[in-house]
Every structure is written in C-alpha cells, then in structure tokens.
Amino acid sequence: MSFTQPKEDKKLEEALVREFQGGDLEAYDKIAEIYQKKIYGLSFNLTRNQMDAQDVTQEVLLTLFRKIHTFQGKSAFSSWVYRITLNASYMKLRSKKKEPNVSIDELMPSFNGAGFQQEKIQDWSENTESLLFTNETSDVINKAIDLLPEKEKVVFLLRDVEGLSTEKAGEILDLTVPAVKSRLHRARLFLRKKLSSYFEEFSSRKVEK
Amino acid sequence: MICCKECLDLLYDYIEGSLDQETTDSLEEHFHECPPCISFMKTYKSTTTICRDTLNQVEVPDAVREALLKVLKENKEHPGEN
Numbered sequence: 001m002s003f004t005q006p007k008e009d010k011k012l013e014e015a016l017v018r019e020f021q022g023g024d025l026e027a028y029d030k031i032a033e034i035y036q037k038k039i040y041g042l043s044f045n046l047t048r049n050q051m052d053a054q055d056v057t058q059e060v061l062l063t064l065f066r067k068i069h070t071f072q073g074k075s076a077f078s079s080w081v082y083r084i085t086l087n088a089s090y091m092k093l094r095s096k097k098k099e100p101n102v103s104i105d106e107l108m109p110s111f112n113g114a115g116f117q118q119e120k121i122q123d124w125s126e127n128t129e130s131l132l133f134t135n136e137t138s139d140v141i142n143k144a145i146d147l148l149p150e151k152e153k154v155v156f157l158l159r160d161v162e163g164l165s166t167e168k169a170g171e172i173l174d175l176t177v178p179a180v181k182s183r184l185h186r187a188r189l190f191l192r193k194k195l196s197s198y199f200e201e202f203s204s205r206k207v208e209k
Numbered sequence: 210m211i212c213c214k215e216c217l218d219l220l221y222d223y224i225e226g227s228l229d230q231e232t233t234d235s236l237e238e239h240f241h242e243c244p245p246c247i248s249f250m251k252t253y254k255s256t257t258t259i260c261r262d263t264l265n266q267v268e269v270p271d272a273v274r275e276a277l278l279k280v281l282k283e284n285k286e287h288p289g290e291n
Binding site for chain 1: 212213214215217220221243245246247248249251252253254255256257258259260261262263264265266267268269270273274276277280281284285288
C-alpha cells in the first residue's frame with residue numbers, strides 16, 4: 001500500500017535522486033523499482049487498460065531517465081513523478097474515449113425543505129468484508145469509479161487510493177486545498193451512492209437468512 | 210439542532226478531525242437524534258476503505274515487468290532510441 005511517505009523513505013529517495021542526477025545509473029534502477037508499481041497502479045486505475053498502463057509506465061520511466069536534469073527539487077520528487085504519470089495517462093484517455101456524460105449532481109444526496117434526508121439510508125458498512133475482493137465486487141467498484149468525472153476521479157485516486165495528503169494532491173493537480181476537499185467529498189458521495197444498492201442488497205439478504 | 214444537509218457538509222472535516230469542539234458537539238448531537246445520518250457516515254467511510262482496498266490490488270503483471278526491464282536496459286545502453 002502506498003500511504004504517506006515516511007521521513008526515512010523520503011530522505012533515501014532524495015539521496016537517490018541526487019546520485020542519479022550525478023550520473024549514477026544504479027540509483028536510477030532503484031528509483032524505477034520504487035516507482036514502477038505506483039506509476040502502473042495509478043495509470044491502470046485511470047485508463048483501466050493493461051496495455052495503456054504499460055505504455056504509460058514505460059513512458060514515465062524513460063522520461064525520468066531523460067529529464068532528471070530538469071527536476072529542480074522545488075516540489076517533492078514524487079509529486080513530479082505523479083504529474084508526469086497523470087499527463088501521460090490523460091494523453092492515452094484523450095486519444096480514445098469521450099468523457100462519459102454522467103451528471104454527478106444527480107447522485108448527490110437530496111433533502112427536504114427543512115434540510116432533512118429524503119431517502120432511506122441503510123447501514124451496510126458492517127457487511128462488506130465477505131464481499132471484498134470477489135470478482136463481482138471488484139467489477140461493481142471499478143464501474144462506479146469509471147463513471148466518476150475525470151476531475152473528481154483523479155482527486156479520489158491520489159488522495160483516497162494512493163493515500164497522499166490533501167496538500168500534496170493539491171500541489172500535484174495545481175488546486176487549492178478547499179478545491180481538493182470539495183472534489184473528494186463529491187467523489188465519495190457519488191461512489192457511496194453508486195455502491196449502496198449493491199451492498200444494501202447483500203445486507204438485506206443476510207438479514208433474511 | 211443542525212439538519213441532515215449541514216451534517217453531510219461537515220462530514221468530511223468531522224472524519225478528518227478538523228472541526229472545532231463546538232461544531233463537533235452539535236454534529237454529534239445530530240447523530241444522536243438521527244440514526245440515518247449515522248448510517249450515512251458509516252457507509253461514507255466504508256466507501257473510501259473498500260475502494261482503496263480494491264484499487265490497491267493492482268499489481269504489475271510479470272510480463273509487463275519483464276518488458277519494462279528490457280526497455281530500460283536498452284535505453285541505458287543506447288539512450289534516446291525508444
């Protein structure tokens with residue numbers, strides 16, 4: 001899992017970047033090893049296509065090799081890598097499909113005039129464990145993520161899946177902290193709604209038994 | 210008492226633990242009176258966890274790993290040809 005980077009890892013990484021900038025190719029191999037899974041994972045989750053994710057990973061790793069001299073250390077090295085990965089993934093997406101016409105607003109919670117919830121809310125949070133990692137659940141989750149508009153999707157992937165801080169996601173995407181928070185909140189609301197019918201059905205079946 | 214809409218607007222900061230004490234208290238007072246909002250909060254939190262666990266399952270396939278190694282090796286030996 002790729003949560004926020006511990007301090008020691010960050011120092012080691014900074015040292016590797018300096019060594020590679022000084023011409024040490026072994027340092028590059030280590031950087032490539034550290035980042036390969038992160039680059040592949042993020043680009044796969046954005047493009048949902050193995051070939052595309054492979055192309056993106058190759059392109060990003062080659063870019064790191066060729067452009068390392070342009071990295072000045074103003075932002076974290078990882079932010080630089082994530083930005084290059086996002087740009088390469090977007091190029092793949094643009095060359096293929098149109099953005100789906102999903103209105104995220106339609107799936108936001110609705111309230112009555114007094115500001116109270118209008119729909120019945122069921123708590124399915126205790127019943128997800130046995131469903132996790134089944135093919136059906138993965139399909140449902142992946143389809144829901146696919147329906148997210150790009151702006152919300154990328155924030156969700158960086159912040160909730162990659163585990164980056166709100167500040168770091170903002171730095172990578174050139175967004176303010178409130179903008180990251182707002183997009184993330186909308187993404188979570190949208191996904192909660194999308195996943196609810198699936199998990200609710202399972203919860204009801206369990207209760208019936 | 211705050212309403213469900215306000216409760217949902219505060220949910221993000223509540224989970225982050227970044228609300229002041231007074232707002233936290235009024236939100237929790239709302240939860241006490243409103244079981245559907247507790248369910249909403251729990252499923253909102255679960256959404257992040259299950260999506261994260263599922264999407265973090267992505268591994269680089271062995272064939273991709275090998276192909277990448279080959280390209281990177283060639284690139285180091287003959288930079289600029291890929």
